[in-house]
Amino acid sequence: MRNHALRYGARFAKVSVTGLSTRGERFLVSAQGRQCEARAVLMATGVTDRRPRMPPELHDAAVGKGLLRYCPICDGYEVADRKIAVIGAGSHAYSETLFLRSFTQDLSLVSQDGDFDLSKGEIASLEQLGVQLIAGPMIDIAPVADSIRMTGPAGVFEFDAAYPALGCDHRSGLAKHVGAKLSSGGSIKVDDHQRSTVPGLYAAGDTVAGLNQISSAVGQAAIAATAIRNDLSQQVLLRR
Structure with a gap:
């Protein structure tokens, strides 16, 4: 799957993301002294078991x-x-x-x-x-x-x-920092298409409330990826 993604131009960076902020309609992702800009961000940061x-x-x-x-x-x-x-x-x-x-x-x-x-x-x-x-x-x-x-x-x-069975902690701090709403348990709130309450910010996997299983995470990621593509395409069309 990694090789497949690389064939189509995906880039992988093994870094610790330390910050997420917004600048206009875009996001700034900070990671170990570096910054990258994104039109959309998918949070798949998971949880930490206690x-x-x-x-x-x-x-x-x-x-x-x-x-x-x-x-x-x-x-x-x-x-x-x-x-x-x-x-x-x-x-x-x-x-x-x-x-x-x-x-x-x-x-x-x-x-x-x-x-x-x-x-x-x-x-x-x-x-x-x-x-x-x-x-x-x-x-x-x-x-x-x-x-x-x-x-x-x-x-x-x-x-x-x-x-x-001591519970878990959701890794949702970055999403909260840019204004995304969280549940009482700390998971990122999303709609049926994995959109958070912040435009352009999506979430999938264990950091979203639901069954903490790989199969569920993959399904949510597929829904999120489709929503991201559709939302970005619509933005481009509306600007023409």
Whole structure:
């Protein structure tokens, strides 16, 4: 795909974008002391998952061995009938626990900080489904051989794999800086054609509210690319 894009004149720059501003009807993109001008900008900046409290090297080792996983939609089938933990609290962790319950009966919800932040009805629902509730705070989370170990007030627990359900942070700061409206969760608000509230600024992928999946991001990018072409073409025609 990269070679295909290069054949048609696309340019790639491996730089950190540090600023986005507007000048008239155009955008100025700042990146490591350089600036480029654009008539349209597509934000595909994604999100950053919030990690469990553990040293980076242990975190990366656990992810590499499949002991720490971030997307049950992608790989929940791989942990079918195994001993699984969800790390988190609140509605997001509750929903992810329900999703994983269809893959395994041996499931625990582990509160990293001590409070599950769930309603009585949600707790009753999890207990009815046989989900073990393990209260924190967890003082240690680490990979051990072929399992991931968690230590807290109730003792030491080992699981075949764990799914952090701690939420994520949207990389939408640049869009906000030029006036784009964000949702309460920080995602960039767009219309049906991936247009933000700022003319000429579009967004696709995880930084937009929706299913955080590659297939969704690619579909949104196709919609955005078509809208960008149509909008730019219309601007040219109107100027003639």
